[in-house]
Amino acid sequence: MIEVTQASSLQGGASERIRFEYCIIAAGSEPMRLPFIPQDPRIIDSTGALEVLREPGRLLVIGGGIIGLEMACVYDALGAKVSVVELTAQLMPGCDPDLVRPLEKRIKARYAEILLNTQVTAVTAGKDGVQVSFATSDGVKSSNSYDHVLVAVGRTPNGRTIGAEAAGVQVDQRGFIASDQQMRTNVPHIFSIGDIRGQPMLAHKASHEAKVAAEVVAGHKSAFDARVIPSVAYTDPEVAWVGLTEASAKTQNISVEKAVFPWAASGRSLSIGRDEGFTKLLFDPATRRLLGAGIVGTNAGELIAETALAIELGAEGADIGLTVHPHPTLSETVAFAAEAFDGTLTDLYLPKKR
Numbered sequence: 526m527i528e529v530t531q532a533s534s535l536q537g538g539a540s541e542r543i544r545f546e547y548c549i550i551a552a553g554s555e556p557m558r559l560p561f562i563p564q565d566p567r568i569i570d571s572t573g574a575l576e577v578l579r580e581p582g583r584l585l586v587i588g589g590g591i592i593g594l595e596m597a598c599v600y601d602a603l604g605a606k607v608s609v610v611e612l613t614a615q616l617m618p619g620c621d622p623d624l625v626r627p628l629e630k631r632i633k634a635r636y637a638e639i640l641l642n643t644q645v646t647a648v649t650a651g652k653d654g655v656q657v658s659f660a661t662s663d664g665v666k667s668s669n670s671y672d673h674v675l676v677a678v679g680r681t682p683n684g685r686t687i688g689a690e691a692a693g694v695q696v697d698q699r700g701f702i703a704s705d706q707q708m709r710t711n712v713p714h715i716f717s718i719g720d721i722r723g724q725p726m727l728a729h730k731a732s733h734e735a736k737v738a739a740e741v742v743a744g745h746k747s748a749f750d751a752r753v754i755p756s757v758a759y760t761d762p763e764v765a766w767v768g769l770t771e772a773s774a775k776t777q778n779i780s781v782e783k784a785v786f787p788w789a790a791s792g793r794s795l796s797i798g799r800d801e802g803f804t805k806l807l808f809d810p811a812t813r814r815l816l817g818a819g820i821v822g823t824n825a826g827e828l829i830a831e832t833a834l835a836i837e838l839g840a841e842g843a844d845i846g847l848t849v850h851p852h853p854t855l856s857e858t859v860a861f862a863a864e865a866f867d868g869t870l871t872d873l874y875l876p877k878k879r
């Protein structure tokens with residue numbers, strides 16, 4: 526039995542000691558801050574952005590990751606004149622570049638600016654707008670004024686803010702609290718789950734881990750053994766991927782065979798007036814099993830679940846291709862891509878594999 530001291534703001538900062546047999550730490554993460562950004566109501570983070578700005582006007586989104594781009598899409602739909610600035614060479618770093626391209630093409634045509642390879646170096650809150658200075662990776666400097674600035678440069682785990690060390694729990698430099706496959710930290714009856722446990726910081730990973738921790742506490746022989754965790758950007762078009770990416774296959778020297786089905790050949794995609802999407806599957810050429818998938822297009826986030834299940838079950842291309850998919854649906858594109866891998870696709874002419 527352990528005792529902890531809990532500070533309660535409801536009680537005017539008074540402390541209260543509570544006792545527990547088990548504890549699950551799920552204190553999450555908070556938006557990362559840039560030290561030079563001043564406090565100003567026109568400068569918001571991803572939490573502030575959820576309280577929709579009435580007149581967003583010229584909105585600069587600092588950070589072209591998933592959260593920044595989702596917020597950019599929302600505010601574009603609400604009539605803001607959106608600009609996005611991203612430090613790296615690619616929007617949505619971590620995602621295969623080909624999957625981002627249809628999104629980038631669409632938003633380039635709609636947004637005021639997409640600045641890549643560009644760092645924000647200073648922000649000042651002026652009377653007539655928020656002044657932002659930029660420097661490109663080639664050293665070109667510029668500045669511009671915006672009505673609002675949304676900072677979405679990542680999230681930092683709350684491990685260093687909760688005093689977990691007092692109970693002997695190890696917290697790393699960045700604020701993560703590691704735990705094993707049963708979610709136990711280095712203190713066996715204290716568990717950690719969710720954003721505070723590690724990447725990826727996603728709700729479905731957090732709830733999966735939470736179930737494992739609760740089951741272990743209840744005495745079940747549970748452990749986290751998911752093979753893959755899907756990622757989805759709820760942008761327009763949506764971008765989703767799971768398992769091995771092409772980029773990580775390359776860096777890890779893993780041999781893969783890629784099969785792509787372009788949605789321009791999908792009747793369902795054409796019927797909804799959107800033809801920019803595609804479904805990409807990566808297979809192990811030796812075992813013919815699915816290793817990874819990437820989908821861009823309408824409802825990509827829904828479609829990726831089938832490929833996650835296929836990876837979990839160790840499905841081969843033929844298992845997916847020979848599963849009868851309903852017509853006309855976007856889900857067919859998963860089967861068509863698998864057929865393209867197997868050489869059995871009849872919905873699109875592809876040159877014969879050597």
Ligand SMILES: Cc1cc2nc3c(=O)[nH]c(=O)nc-3n(C[C@H](O)[C@H](O)[C@H](O)COP(=O)(O)OP(=O)(O)OC[C@H]3O[C@@H](n4cnc5c(N)ncnc54)[C@H](O)[C@@H]3O)c2cc1C
Pocket residue numbers: 551552553554571572592683686687718719720721726727728729730731759
């Ligand atoms: C704008 C935005 C959009 C997102 N969209 C998605 C999405 O579409 N899909 C997805 O999978 N994930 C999404 N995420 C990520 C997702 O929200 C997190 O991965 C998930 O909430 C993590 O769950 P958690 O339980 O670890 O932490 P949280 O959900 O953050 O919960 C932690 C809780 O602990 C509380 N807390 C912190 N410190 C203390 C303390 N000292 N004492 C008491 N309580 C404390 C916090 O107030 C908070 O309520 C998004 C995140 C953001 C910011």
